[in-house]
Amino acid sequence: xxxxxxxxxxxxxxxxxxxxxxxxxxxxxxxxxxxxxxxxxxxxxxxxxxxxxxxxxxxxxxxxxxxxxxxxxxxxxxxxxxxxxxxxxxxxxxxxxxxxxxxxxxxxxxxxxxxxxxxxxxxxxxxxxxxxxxxxxxxxxxxxxxxxxxxxxxxxxxxxxxxxxxxxxxxxxxxxxxxxxxxxxxxxxxxxxxxxxxxxxxxxxxxxxxxxxxxxxxxxxxxxxxxxxxxxxxxxxxxxxxxxxxxxxxxxxxxxxxxxxxxxxxxxxxxxxxxxxxxxxxxxxxxxxxxxxxxxxxxxxxxxx
Amino acid sequence: xxxxxxxxxxxxxxxxxxxxxxxxxxxxxxxxxxxxxxxxxxxxxxxxxxxxxxxxxxxxxxxxxxxxxxxxxxxxxxxxxxxxxxxxxxxxxxxxxxxxx
Numbered sequence: 001x002x003x004x005x006x007x008x009x010x011x012x013x014x015x016x017x018x019x020x021x022x023x024x025x026x027x028x029x030x031x032x033x034x035x036x037x038x039x040x041x042x043x044x045x046x047x048x049x050x051x052x053x054x055x056x057x058x059x060x061x062x063x064x065x066x067x068x069x070x071x072x073x074x075x076x077x078x079x080x081x082x083x084x085x086x087x088x089x090x091x092x093x094x095x096x097x098x099x100x101x102x103x104x105x106x107x108x109x110x111x112x113x114x115x116x117x118x119x120x121x122x123x124x125x126x127x128x129x130x131x132x133x134x135x136x137x138x139x140x141x142x143x144x145x146x147x148x149x150x151x152x153x154x155x156x157x158x159x160x161x162x163x164x165x166x167x168x169x170x171x172x173x174x175x176x177x178x179x180x181x182x183x184x185x186x187x188x189x190x191x192x193x194x195x196x197x198x199x200x201x202x203x204x205x206x207x208x209x210x211x212x213x214x215x216x217x218x219x220x221x222x223x224x225x226x227x228x229x230x231x232x233x234x235x236x237x238x239x240x241x242x243x244x245x246x247x248x249x250x251x252x253x254x255x256x257x258x259x260x261x262x263x264x265x266x267x268x269x270x271x272x273x274x275x276x277x278x279x280x281x282x283x284x285x286x287x288x289x290x291x292x293x294x295x296x297x298x299x300x301x302x303x304x305x
Numbered sequence: 306x307x308x309x310x311x312x313x314x315x316x317x318x319x320x321x322x323x324x325x326x327x328x329x330x331x332x333x334x335x336x337x338x339x340x341x342x343x344x345x346x347x348x349x350x351x352x353x354x355x356x357x358x359x360x361x362x363x364x365x366x367x368x369x370x371x372x373x374x375x376x377x378x379x380x381x382x383x384x385x386x387x388x389x390x391x392x393x394x395x396x397x398x399x400x401x402x403x404x405x406x
Binding site for chain 1: 326327328329330331332333334335337339342344346347348352
């Protein structure tokens with residue numbers, strides 16, 4: 001079993017996870033055990049939810065059985081989740097280990113984490129000198145690219161994909177899943193983000209993934225949340241509140257079981273508390289062009305002064 | 306009293322779906338329909354209409370309640386409310402019934 005840092009917790013895993021940093025269970029707020037298992041046939045289960053992509057293909061399925069919950073990426077990986085024991089039994093459904101790990105780290109585990117914490121968001125996050133910015137947007141909006149740009153400017157990457165947001169006593173803090181960057185080849189080349197020489201680089205699909213730090217970033221107070229709206233004709237930045245912003249927060253929040261009313265209520269309530277806090281929320285519209293990055297970064301830093 | 310004739314309104318009742326959960330934020334509202342697992346947002350006026358219908362499903366009374374709060378021409382408000390109610394029905398967030406006076 002290896003111990004890996006994941007958010008402010010630890011994964012104790014039979015499955016090697018070179019994408020993650022070593023973790024220490026003595027300092028962890030949550031420890032999840034990951035065991036390897038074999039697919040079980042004839043297991044009776046009830047379908048609870050299906051996530052379907054725009055082409056109509058099933059991305060992910062959630063089922064419930066006497067053994068607990070089961071999350072499956074068809075043809076890739078299935079995991080039985082026992083929340084009482086904080087344990088996952090991971091069953092490979094393909095031979096591609098890096099694909100399996102990618103789906104486990106970026107799809108399954110964030111949803112498992114959302115059962116422990118209401119606002120686990122599809123977001124990147126960077127921090128420097130007491131200022132911490134979270135970038136939220138759809139896949140392809142530029143979360144990782146923007147994080148990579150800020151890193152070039154001396155900021156540290158807390159995460160490029162999954163961020164736990166905690167609202168407490170009118171303060172909003174955040175904690176990243178792991179300090180990695182996944183970039184397409186042109187962004188990698190342009191922003192030259194290869195990480196430190198000691199960290200592993202894993203090739204998945206067309207993106208290269210690299211760790212950007214040798215230590216797991218600690219939880220930090222957020223300075224602002226930035227909602228990304230790419231493919232606009234020109235650059236625009238404005239502060240926003242209200243129902244549309246809450247809608248966007250919820251859209252970008254992982255849900256373990258979208259049909260669970262209590263969990264959905266908690267997400268809505270925490271989202272409202274987030275927007276009711278003094279934390280600034282900005283909406284940024286920009287053309288999908290590297291030349292805009294310095295303008296975007298400067299405008300945001302200026303607003304934080 | 307506003308220039309709005311209650312006698313011209315059909316006594317319609319708009320019932321909110323029991324599967325809708327809502328959250329207000331800065332005077333607006335986000336609604337989650339647990340049936341379709343879709344989210345919707347309402348602006349300030351829509352949000353106030355929702356709250357009024359929560360306490361009394363009589364649509365005419367809800368419209369009068371809105372007229373008390375907003376300085377707007379009565380028939381314009383009625384048209385806007387009718388449009389919104391039609392959208393809410395289409396989204397499955399509310400259902401309509403008619404009660405004879």
